[in-house]
Amino acid sequence: MDIAIARPELLQVADAVAREKSIDRDEVLEAMEQAIQKAGRAKYGHEKDIRATIDRKTGEVKLSRWTEVVETVENEATQIPYAIAQKIKPGLGIGEFIVDPLPPIDFGRIAAQTAKQVIVQRVREYERKRQFNEYKDRVGEIVNGIVKRTEYGNLMVDLGRAEALLRRDELIPRESFRNGDRVRAYIYDVREEMRGPQIFLSRTHPNFVARLFAQEVPEIYDGIIEIKAVARDPGSRAKMAVLSHDSSIDPVGACVGMRGSRVQAVVQEIQGEKIDIIPWSADPATFVVNALAPAEVSKVVLDEEGRRIEVVVPDDQLSLAIGRRGQNVRLASQLTRWDIDIMTEAEESERRQEEFRRRSALFVEALDVDDVIAGLLVTEGFTTVEEMVLVPLEELAEIEGFDEAIATELKRRAEAFISDRDAKLTARFQELGVTDEVAALETFNPAMLVKLGEKGVKTLDDLADLASDELIEILGADAMDEETANAVIMAARAHWFEGEDAAPQAQSEGEAAGEQG
DSSP states (O other): OOOEEEOHHHHHHHHHHHHHHTOOHHHHHHHHHHHHHHHHHHHHOTTSOEEEEEOTTTOEEEEEEEEEEESSOSOTTTEEEHHHHHHHSTTOOTTOEEEEEEOOOOOOHHHHHHHHHHHHHHHHHHHHHHHHHHHGGGTTOEEEEEEEEEETTEEEEEOSSSEEEEOGGGSOTTOOOOTTOEEEEEEEEEEEETTEEEEEEESSSHHHHHHHHHHHOHHHHTTSEEEEEEEEETTTEEEEEEEESSTTSOHHHHHHOGGGHHHHHHHHHTTTOEEEEEEOOSSHHHHHHHHTTTSOOSEEEEETTTTEEEEEEOGGGHHHHHOGGGHHHHHHHHHHTSEEEEEEHHHHHHHHHHHHHHHHHHHHHHHTOOHHHHHHHHHTTOOSHHHHHHSOHHHHHTSTTOOHHHHHHHHHHHHHHHHHHHHHHHHHHHHHTOOHHHHTSTTOOHHHHHHHHHTTOOSHHHHHTOOHHHHHHHHOTTTOOHHHHHHHHHHHHHHHHHHHHHHHHHHHHHHHHHHHO
């Protein structure tokens, strides 16, 4: 028969703690059971399996010792042999338990203190678990809280049911909060750490602005208008790109609101930070032009592979496009995720003229023609002598001012120039000691082989020892990409592994010959 003691006050305490800490009543009672178990083990022996249960309806406390029935005893304190167990309680199987009731504990001062510590610790663990489960799915939300205390400039914010950290570097510059002030912030991370869940807040995160607009603009909340990107220089300026999924609704106008009421509500929350709202576009050039507003753009040149874009602006718009301390172009680059190079129309014209002169001089020297013919070739888009060799004869003859005879002679001169140049380069890389094995690799042209020889890369082993970035640095960034460089280096290393495949084969052939002998 179980020895039990009714303690209805335990249920009252459990209810009170559960309400205060916002955790489940059963979890509080489990903490109490563990505290009683710990006190029981202190009295009857720590090595024994002492368990306590609290009746969820009456508050009765039952304490008992559990002994497992086993075939072979490894721990005499918690296990009993099957044969002996059958004498005590016939019919028990292996793995079942003999439960012996124990008299209730009369809690002394030390036992009571220990029990209290266990309960407090367990309740704290349950509270942390509850906080983590509640806030782990709320990353990306805006929350309101009250500043509880300040630690080294970081704010501890009371969210009501949890405490969050707002670090000093996540505050907008020059803003300060005192204890008791209300604060609005964005949850950007929730992590479960040793000391409990850590809820991290930010007022500088770009998505803080996006969430504030979602609260102020019903069309964003309803999904009619989508915020595609936000870039911020906290406390100074922000740019936000918006797209409307309804052609009848202007996304910029909806975000600005009547007489700027909606945007002003957001600006006030972020300490007067100016916000440029721009229409998003799937076309990178249009998007970049919009992002550089209020500056006007005359021309853009895209390099899609390198995600770079050259923007040409009128001379009087340069300072506006760049912005104070480069702020405008920096935010536009963050917003569009393109690297933006800005130049004036005068700079672009000068660069174009210089490029024209350089290419004309190349054709004058290589083909032994006058400036007029060289200029025509450059105007038609030719940049290298190799392009003239590859282009069909009839296409070259169609250039205004050319005929078939001129086109034929130009192609002949281009071929002769390349042949002569390659012969000189071949002689040069051979003089440098670049081996035929390296020269046989299809990726390299004679000019590349000369560069390799000048840097001491002469054999397959020299090439195989390089990393891809080292090879690209030797040949130049325009010569090849990383994937090609890796393929060339692996091809150079192939001879290292040829013996590994041959050795097992030779060994097996030798063994077979031995067996036949």
